[in-house]
Amino acid sequence: MSGRRLAFVYSPELEGLSYPPECPFKTQRLGLTRRKLLALGLLRRDGAVEVPARPATRRELERLHSPRYLDELERAAAGDLTATGFAMGLGGPDTPVFRDLYAYGAWACGSALTAAELLLADVVDVAFSLAGGFHHAHAELASGFCYLNDVALACERLADAGRRVAYVDVDAHHGDGVQDFFYRRRDVLTISLHESGRTLFPGGGFEDEIGEGPGRGYAVNVPLPAGTYDEAYLTAFDAVVWPLLLAYGPEVLVVELGLDTLAGDPLTHMELTNNAVVAVLERLLALHRPMLVAGGGGYHVDHTVRGWALAWRTCLESAGEEEEFLSNVGGVFLGSSEWAGGLRDAARPVSAEQRAAVEPEVRATIRRVQELVFPQFGLAPKSVPGGGRGLTGSANLEETNPQTRRVRNTL
Numbered sequence: 001m002s003g004r005r006l007a008f009v010y011s012p013e014l015e016g017l018s019y020p021p022e023c024p025f026k027t028q029r030l031g032l033t034r035r036k037l038l039a040l041g042l043l044r045r046d047g048a049v050e051v052p053a054r055p056a057t058r059r060e061l062e063r064l065h066s067p068r069y070l071d072e073l074e075r076a077a078a079g080d081l082t083a084t085g086f087a088m089g090l091g092g093p094d095t096p097v098f099r100d101l102y103a104y105g106a107w108a109c110g111s112a113l114t115a116a117e118l119l120l121a122d123v124v125d126v127a128f129s130l131a132g133g134f135h136h137a138h139a140e141l142a143s144g145f146c147y148l149n150d151v152a153l154a155c156e157r158l159a160d161a162g163r164r165v166a167y168v169d170v171d172a173h174h175g176d177g178v179q180d181f182f183y184r185r186r187d188v189l190t191i192s193l194h195e196s197g198r199t200l201f202p203g204g205g206f207e208d209e210i211g212e213g214p215g216r217g218y219a220v221n222v223p224l225p226a227g228t229y230d231e232a233y234l235t236a237f238d239a240v241v242w243p244l245l246l247a248y249g250p251e252v253l254v255v256e257l258g259l260d261t262l263a264g265d266p267l268t269h270m271e272l273t274n275n276a277v278v279a280v281l282e283r284l285l286a287l288h289r290p291m292l293v294a295g296g297g298g299y300h301v302d303h304t305v306r307g308w309a310l311a312w313r314t315c316l317e318s319a320g321e322e323e324e325f326l327s328n329v330g331g332v333f334l335g336s337s338e339w340a341g342g343l344r345d346a347a348r349p350v351s352a353e354q355r356a357a358v359e360p361e362v363r364a365t366i367r368r369v370q371e372l373v374f375p376q377f378g379l380a381p382k383s384v385p386g387g388g389r390g391l392t393g394s395a396n397l398e399e400t401n402p403q404t405r406r407v408r409n410t411l
Helices: 012-016 028-039 067-077 083-087 101-120 150-160 176-181 230-248 274-285 301-316 321-329 352-377 402-409
Strands: 006-009 048-051 126-129 165-169 188-195 219-224 252-256 291-294
Touching: 006 101, 006 301, 012 028, 012 101, 028 301, 067 083, 067 101, 101 126, 101 150, 101 291, 126 301, 150 165, 150 176, 150 188, 150 252, 150 291, 165 230, 176 188, 188 230, 219 230, 219 352, 230 274, 230 352, 252 274, 274 301, 291 301
Parallel strands: 006 048, 006 126, 126 291, 165 188, 165 252, 188 219, 252 291
Antiparallel strands: none
């Protein structure tokens, strides 16, 4: 065991609330993840606790959302969509009006606040609140399946308690709502790695969005091209995110763990495997800071559930336990998602054409962000990895995946 204390925030009431059947956002992912963790014996064991969620109160929601906006959400949920509500984004293709829109958002916000309170009380080291991750919601605007911004609310609560917060968003979509809430503040550093707004909703999140006034330099955006693969993604993380986190010195981390970055997601164009998710989490865990892990996108349900279960396992267990498990089972059912070893994706080959399309853009993005943001933290831009054999300088995912090593060593 790693010695970390983990909490999984959940209540069965969340499974009774749902988006319309035709909506790509599936609230059922939370319950499915919980059941997978139970089946794998990863939820009820030493170091892990399950904590009941609760709905956020109206007063708590008003810390970020205006009263008139909350009124319109309640009206719409009751079947009354007004012209004012429509102007606030309600009733669009990605913001349907349905009975549970206010209730589910309030529960997601309460789940995130519960997770934040656990961290503030030093009850756990890592708290998972997977119900939401609604990073597109603004103070008076619904957008991108998001009505109430649970992750921004958690950041606000932690900052209000005097903590220096680093918000790291690895969802495929730009975390525009969270960025907007903290754009003029420096007690919450927002970092978003996402598919470029040139090819994906919400169309922003470019390198020159760096904050304003006292918050200048404290909004960081790393837009990545369609087709970005593990090695390129981790190169960008190591060249931009890691040095900024070290320079900022956060006291607590809030991570938007959207898994629509995984290859095969129906709404995005990234090509990651969940091995990159493990690598990012291992880097963040190395900071030894309390961490809130929120949900987010992920529209291939099975991939998302396996990825979140793997994320939980990564936080719960020490580095050697996965390989020990694989040795014990001898490779049997290695590819089955019903076994802990099978939570890992197989490595994806990267073609020369894919490298040629992705790498120049990744290098240019790294260089641009370093030029714009690094001086705000007393950092000097560094040379960007590159060369004839592709990007270098990040962990080799083949070597960090015990499942890949096990398979290779049996050939």
